[in-house]
Amino acid sequence: MRWEPCWLPETDIPESLHTPLDTAAWELEQAGLTVTIKLDQELGNDAYEITEGKGETQIRGGSTGVLYGAYGLLACRRLGLSIPKGVQTPAFALRMLNHWDNMDGTVERGYAGDSLFFEKGGFRNDFSRLRWYARLLASVGINVICLNNVNVHAPAQALTDMRFLPDVAQLSALFAPFGIRLMLAVDFAMPMQAGLPTADPLDERVRTWWNERVSLIYRFVPSLCGFLVKADSENRPGPYAYGRDHAQGANLLARALQPHGGVLVWRCFVYNCKQDWRDHTTDRPMAAYQNYAAMDGEFEDNVILQIKHGPFDFQVREPLSPLLLAMPHTRKAMELQLTQEYTGQQIDLYAMQGMWNELFADLPSGRVTAIAAVANTGCDENWTGHPLAQLNLFAYGITAWQPGLPFEQVTRCWARLTYSLTGESLETLVNLLVHSRETYERYTATLGLCWMVNPGYHYGPNPMGYEYSPWGTYHRADRNAVGVDRTASGTGYLLQYPLRWQERYRNPETCPERLLLFFHRLPYHWRMKDGRTLLQRIYDDAYAGAAETVIMRNQLRTLKNALPQATYRIAAERLERQVGNAREWRDVLCDFFHRLSGVEDEKARL
Amino acid sequence: MRWEPCWLPETDIPESLHTPLDTAAWELEQAGLTVTIKLDQELGNDAYEITEGKGETQIRGGSTGVLYGAYGLLACRRLGLSIPKGVQTPAFALRMLNHWDNMDGTVERGYAGDSLFFEKGGFRNDFSRLRWYARLLASVGINVICLNNVNVHAPAQALTDMRFLPDVAQLSALFAPFGIRLMLAVDFAMPMQAGLPTADPLDERVRTWWNERVSLIYRFVPSLCGFLVKADSENRPGPYAYGRDHAQGANLLARALQPHGGVLVWRCFVYNCKQDWRDHTTDRPMAAYQNYAAMDGEFEDNVILQIKHGPFDFQVREPLSPLLLAMPHTRKAMELQLTQEYTGQQIDLYAMQGMWNELFADLPSGRVTAIAAVANTGCDENWTGHPLAQLNLFAYGITAWQPGLPFEQVTRCWARLTYSLTGESLETLVNLLVHSRETYERYTATLGLCWMVNPGYHYGPNPMGYEYSPWGTYHRADRNAVGVDRTASGTGYLLQYPLRWQERYRNPETCPERLLLFFHRLPYHWRMKDGRTLLQRIYDDAYAGAAETVIMRNQLRTLKNALPQATYRIAAERLERQVGNAREWRDVLCDFFHRLSGVEDEKARL
Numbered sequence A, B: 001m002r003w004e005p006c007w008l009p010e011t012d013i014p015e016s017l018h019t020p021l022d023t024a025a026w027e028l029e030q031a032g033l034t035v036t037i038k039l040d041q042e043l044g045n046d047a048y049e050i051t052e053g054k055g056e057t058q059i060r061g062g063s064t065g066v067l068y069g070a071y072g073l074l075a076c077r078r079l080g081l082s083i084p085k086g087v088q089t090p091a092f093a094l095r096m097l098n099h100w101d102n103m104d105g106t107v108e109r110g111y112a113g114d115s116l117f118f119e120k121g122g123f124r125n126d127f128s129r130l131r132w133y134a135r136l137l138a139s140v141g142i143n144v145i146c147l148n149n150v151n152v153h154a155p156a157q158a159l160t161d162m163r164f165l166p167d168v169a170q171l172s173a174l175f176a177p178f179g180i181r182l183m184l185a186v187d188f189a190m191p192m193q194a195g196l197p198t199a200d201p202l203d204e205r206v207r208t209w210w211n212e213r214v215s216l217i218y219r220f221v222p223s224l225c226g227f228l229v230k231a232d233s234e235n236r237p238g239p240y241a242y243g244r245d246h247a248q249g250a251n252l253l254a255r256a257l258q259p260h261g262g263v264l265v266w267r268c269f270v271y272n273c274k275q276d277w278r279d280h281t282t283d284r285p286m287a288a289y290q291n292y293a294a295m296d297g298e299f300e301d302n303v304i305l306q307i308k309h310g311p312f313d314f315q316v317r318e319p320l321s322p323l324l325l326a327m328p329h330t331r332k333a334m335e336l337q338l339t340q341e342y343t344g345q346q347i348d349l350y351a352m353q354g355m356w357n358e359l360f361a362d363l364p365s366g367r368v369t370a371i372a373a374v375a376n377t378g379c380d381e382n383w384t385g386h387p388l389a390q391l392n393l394f395a396y397g398i399t400a401w402q403p404g405l406p407f408e409q410v411t412r413c414w415a416r417l418t419y420s421l422t423g424e425s426l427e428t429l430v431n432l433l434v435h436s437r438e439t440y441e442r443y444t445a446t447l448g449l450c451w452m453v454n455p456g457y458h459y460g461p462n463p464m465g466y467e468y469s470p471w472g473t474y475h476r477a478d479r480n481a482v483g484v485d486r487t488a489s490g491t492g493y494l495l496q497y498p499l500r501w502q503e504r505y506r507n508p509e510t511c512p513e514r515l516l517l518f519f520h521r522l523p524y525h526w527r528m529k530d531g532r533t534l535l536q537r538i539y540d541d542a543y544a545g546a547a548e549t550v551i552m553r554n555q556l557r558t559l560k561n562a563l564p565q566a567t568y569r570i571a572a573e574r575l576e577r578q579v580g581n582a583r584e585w586r587d588v589l590c591d592f593f594h595r596l597s598g599v600e601d602e603k604a605r606l
Helices: A020-030 A065-079 A127-139 A156-160 A165-178 A204-220 A246-260 A284-295 A353-362 A387-401 A407-419 A423-434 A436-444 A499-505 A513-519 A534-557 A565-597 B020-030 B065-079 B127-139 B156-160 B165-178 B204-220 B246-260 B284-295 B353-362 B387-401 B407-419 B423-434 B436-444 B499-505 B513-519 B534-557 B565-597
Strands: A035-039 A048-053 A056-061 A094-098 A144-146 A181-186 A226-229 A263-267 A303-308 A331-337 A370-374 B035-039 B048-053 B056-061 B094-098 B144-146 B181-186 B226-229 B263-267 B303-308 B331-337 B370-374
Touching (some): A020 A035, A020 A065, A048 A065, A056 A065, A065 A127, A127 A387, A156 A165, A156 A181, A165 A181, A165 A204, A246 A284, A353 A407, A387 A565, A534 A565, B020 B035, B020 B127, B020 B165, B065 B127, B065 B407, B094 B331, B127 B387, B156 B165, B156 B181, B156 B204, B165 B181, B204 B246, B246 B263, B246 B284, B353 B436, B370 B387, B387 B423, B423 B436, B423 B534, B436 B565, B534 B565
Parallel strands (some): A181 A226, A263 A303, B094 B144, B144 B181, B181 B226, B226 B263, B303 B331, B331 B370
Antiparallel strands (some): A048 A056
């Protein structure tokens, strides 16, 4: 069986591989390359250097670095690129993938089939496929995966006890030869589920319980990377229930993990999900900073705060989260979302690396020390539902190793590696992907207008869908204006940023237009820089985005013979649905703003 | 076990009752009354006469009439009313209750617990409770119940074959002593599920299949009343798939039923549920008339067209369906909905008889020959979820026997029979119930504005929820105006009515205000008869309705000791939720129309 599309040679992966060094040697042998591999732990675990001379190629690297060196060499050979000079070191030591997999086999916000790990309340144990998956992830440098959903649904609590630890250990051994360590999402209230009367982080019994539990886990899985926790968030339990703060909560678990070298990844996705929509002063984007910024320095060294890239929740366009710019004395991870919850659900094309490059261009280096992404993979034969969505997984691995590489270049590499495209076909596919985000943004969320999706489901237009909900997600559109004033004269969200950022966003005349309605409330007749009104821009973008999907469809058709048959068939079928989705977005948004404003489209398209 | 609230003496019902005459004798004996019962089939099945004289009371009646006579006498005795003079005959020979029960035990749009009949794909067979249920229905004169959902989900198709026919027969025997006959909802495509290549009503094989199937059914259940069919409606199969009309479809089944004396009840709820919201010419309320009116006279004599009372779908306020005024040569049933799908879901109080009285006041007599209602009952101990919702079941039975009795009088009878209330408590409860519909209408759907509910779920406000949906349910509110022009200058819906009706509704100056926005599209500044603007009226009604729920809560509190404890507790808890629901409706609707219109509330409450 072949899982499309993967650029590595299609061969069964032997069970005899035990270390990344074994795997490196096997991969090079499969490819018919004669390479000397030298372990050099002084470079650090992940780093490597490839040297060529006198007809001999050598890879020198740390324990996993040798494997990354092998994949790097294979990619260069296949692409005909010259070998990178000098020691290659990843920007982030932890390059994490968070699976939102439930043990019943479903995947929360998953659009690529069932869970790769679980089914029917236990492990799926399709080891052959999992070895392919490990190899796929290792080939792009991912080195940590969290197996289970951050919303820990029963029986996933038992991943940390005798019931499932043997299975976790087995998976850990399976992923080890690919340099990948496991992480488990745990439930803060687990001590109570185990019979304690409290989960209070300052209670001695709770501390003892976690210490013992962690010791048990590490007896089975000595290489476990650590825990991932969603606490006091969207109805999950957490330290607030005991009047404790999140440093106290996180440190409890961190201290239990310390003796074993484990890390505690603590998600900062904490906000009031029962907001009264009548309340105009509470502003959800302010929540993460309000909850955490003042606690800088209070967390144990092995705590990593995992912060979503934007202050809301993986919307199409958000500014960088101000919390990522704060807390200099705290380890922080940036969280991205590969699964396309709000970005087309692997039906609509949405290539993400352009967004990530913008984020990293905004983020001074050294502010985050780790990176995480919610996985977009599942049991679908092509791993990601939409075959072209695998680019996002690939580009995430590349970005986690070295942020900011040109989007187009990475996309081109992926298209060549995966489909061996050349010439016009290659340019067509790259062009289709590189512009896909702008197109999606135009028809769904221009100017930073977000949350106009169908509530709950998050696909398709519903401009009033979140206006009277408790989730803190409002655009407050009325007959005159739209958007939320988040400057000092409004909710004050902007004041959470350093001064330079405040200056960039505070004046609607100079604020980047792509975030205009994120930061400002403006009348429909507001003049954009090119002289059009704000309203006309909304109309125009909706029409332009929808028209672009038709062009995309036509472009894709030219690739019918260049792409593998199944890839083309699935991509074409989805792009057809995207054309319909874009038309619906266009017409609903234009109708909605036309009803409100009463102003006709200058081009008389309504 | 006692199922609250029921006015009949709490005694186990013996299995030895076989006929309504047996039951009549047993009921009278239970009540300690000495009565001579005389069967007199010449009166007709259901009619009865009670006479008193020389210390002797006599009930003379048809085979079921004797039982209705007994219940009538018991009620009069309990209420201290004088015996009605002369022969009592029901207005409708078929007084039907449609259960929307699925065989997995759920009830579509049910708000009173699980199905009384089914669980886990089979029959629940709680015979003791079902006998109580039969008695409850008989006591208000209901004589036909359809057991299963008109949306026939597997395995309910097997209700008509060997798998479940013995169970149906058993239930039929259980209901017989209470004068209640069963009906089954069938799926038009059943011949195909049974292996035929078609369900075309003109195909000989299909005809033969139905004839044989019906013969089989009647061998098991000779007293079956007939079939209920939802065809070509909301994605159900039907004759349109074969290019046949609904007369051809209905007559197929009717002819199969004729030899056995069965009737075929054919629902006229046919409309385009995939409408493009952009299409302003298609108008869903026109659908039933368009689909059926021209077929008058084409249906077999044992076909009854079951027509919803309004042209939409059980909204809070709709005009009488024009189809009920048409088709003089066709038997028609009016369909009501006791289960409160759009009317508060048995959380909010909503007593319905006032609405039915308006409908019957509008309907010239003789236009409908049968009556049906979707049941509001289930396994909850009080039968109807909200204990006070049982009034709707009671009032339906009364209305089915004699439409148009004063709402307040019927409500008073029910409150006295059920709770033995007197004096101020009685007046308080009657007042609470009699005005509950107006209150609900004020905060959810004033002036005939419907469909502002949460899509799918149908509870709670969502003013734009159905505006971009395919269900044909639009109010088209924009910054200037709201409503749909359904007059000759608009969609033309009004032209489906007789002239006198057209005159009543066509001029917005004289159209009854409660239906103003059902028939007309009007600007917010439109002057109502009392001088207020349309918009101010919407604001005022929302506030008045919400304020009334607070008064209702206070009124109910005065009944704490007058009502049974469980009744009070459940009613009070629900009324608390109603207060919250009404506040949410008020604020969402006012905010919505304020955003659109930009016009402030004159009373500055927003």
